[in-house]
Amino acid sequence: MDGWIDVGTQEEPTRGRGLAVFLEDGREVALFNVEGTLHCTNNVCPHVQGPLGDGHLEGEIVTCPWHGWQFNVRTGECLDRPDRPVAVYPVRLEEGRILVDPGRPAQPSGPGGALGA
Numbered sequence: 001m002d003g004w005i006d007v008g009t010q011e012e013p014t015r016g017r018g019l020a021v022f023l024e025d026g027r028e029v030a031l032f033n034v035e036g037t038l039h040c041t042n043n044v045c046p047h048v049q050g051p052l053g054d055g056h057l058e059g060e061i062v063t064c065p066w067h068g069w070q071f072n073v074r075t076g077e078c079l080d081r082p083d084r085p086v087a088v089y090p091v092r093l094e095e096g097r098i099l100v101d102p103g104r105p106a107q108p109s110g111p112g113g114a115l116g117a
Contacts, residue, residue, distance in 0.1 A: 004099040008098045017032075029042060029053075047064065047069045061073070
């Protein structure tokens with residue numbers, strides 16, 4: 001079964017920002033545009049469930065807006081607590097639409113979805 005879900009247009013999110021996306025099944029993911037490459041993580045910080053998509057993004061690092069925990073949006077690694085990563089998911093672009101597969105973990109070294117290619 002194809003697990004890819006359409007979550008928006010390639011204009012979203014803007015470069016250097018995050019965007020929370022609520023899926024039909026109740027899960028939340030966050031999209032991040034890092035220098036034109038899209039990455040997708042779970043939107044929920046494992047600390048106290050803060051919204052990562054609303055956090056400050058600098059390079060590949062997003063800071064949770066509630067208590068400041070930091071995560072690499074490409075790998076899911078938590079810089080504050082390496083034992084508390086967030087899930088990262090595959091992203092691809094198809095005809096100007098962003099597709100994610102939240103049912104399958106991404107390969108952390110994967111390139112994400114390159115914009116403007």
